[in-house]
Amino acid sequence: MHLYEMPFRRCDGHGCGGFGDSRGARKHNGVDLACRPGTPVNSPVSGRVTKLGYPYGDDLSFRYVEISTNGYRYRVxxxxxxxxxxxxxxxxxxxxxxxxxxxxxxxxTEHVHFEVMNPAGEIVDPTPIIFAQQR
Ligand SMILES: [Zn+2]
Known part of the structure; x- marks a missing residue:
């Protein structure tokens, strides 16, 4: 399933899924897209897999996939x-x-988290990318 086919995660007891939404002292640096666990996930872009990482240092069962193209890094x-x-x-x-x-x-709300870094290494709002792909 493509990320743009998944509904945005709405607010639940752990917060809201939009870019910049509160995470206590921090702000949410991506967008959350709701999907059932076990959903096959498509790459958000064409590019090269540059990292298979771990979102949580204290639980290595959780993973993320980073795809890079044109200096941008896309992480799911x-x-x-x-x-x-x-x-x-x-x-x-x-x-x-x-x-x-x-x-x-x-x-x-079960979801995947999508974040994007520009060539300068700055986090950018991925929401417009999702909307552009919905068209
Ligand atoms: Zn998130």
Missing amino acids: FYVEPTVAEGDEVSRDSFIGQSQSLNGRYSDI
């Missing part, structure tokens, strides 16, 4: 990867399956 969190670092992917490619967050945050 809470995805069990089915790709390897160095793979070329297109938007037709599946990069993995969405993971369940309920073991970590009870009653949270």
